[in-house]
Amino acid sequence: MTLELVKADGMQKMKAIFYGVRGSLPTPGKNTVKYGGNTPCIEIVIPDSDQIFIIDAGTGIRELGNKLAAKRDKTINLFISHTHWDHIHGFPFFVPIYMPHHKINVYGPAHDSLDLSLHDVLTRQMDYSVFPVRYGELQAEIQYTAMKRETKKFGDVEVTARPLNHSVLTLGYSISHKGKKVVYQSDHEPFRNLFSESNDESDSFINELNEKIVNFARGADLLIADSTYTPEEYETHRGWGHSSWMHVLDRAIAAEVKTLAIFHHDPAHNDLFMDKMSSDIKVEAEKKGVKFKIVTAMEGMELEL
8 A cells, every 4th residue: 555645746855755664573464554564664765866865674675676676877875774684684685786787885883792794794694595696696886884973975965873772783864955854763762771660850861862862853854763662562662672652752742843754663563553553643642732744654655855
């Protein structure tokens, strides 16, 4: 199912296209048709650009790769948030990596706990014992660049990376173009004092860390945020590296964003659950006096800035 939220005035505008919105594990089947079962992949479309911008390489990237196969004149920039499998396991099925006329720049964090490079992680999942094509058989020109806290410019497009709070080094990304900004924050859990059972708001250091996450999203035309759990579910999933939708709603309010996209859906949440959760979020948003748009990400959804 495709949901388009774009204006029909004939003008090209920056937009985000969702090819995968599920977290942790692909969940195909009759109960996830509406929201989709592919894992994270988003294309940020920049009008009249000679470059392509993609965030994450979950299973959703396969369909995007099929669309991009014939676009020989555009450099592909792929930004990996982190190297957990649900964000990279679509990479071996991304058709452009097999084609000699494609140039692909891959950006993302080094694997901080195993001392592996971004290249190491992506290529080891293509070991011949578990994947039928050897990495050496890829024909595209592929370059890998590790990022941490920094900004890179691609003509008039600016991409900023900032670390998030997850179990491995994870980057959030901001992609800006001519005054419009998309912020991607997945996977992320609010910072907390691990040595305290209470949520002590007087902890200035913890508050400062959480404020940095808010500031990174500040003023975003579109905030795409990990909202894996309901508030009730989060209480039994503390420390798993993900947020509840209440965390994300409060962050979006504090950051004064224009549109919030609920993202990284739990594999246990079928379409009926997601419908109920979406309704609950909007009820809570109304209570809080929210004026910005809130959408629950679906495969095929297009959001124009």
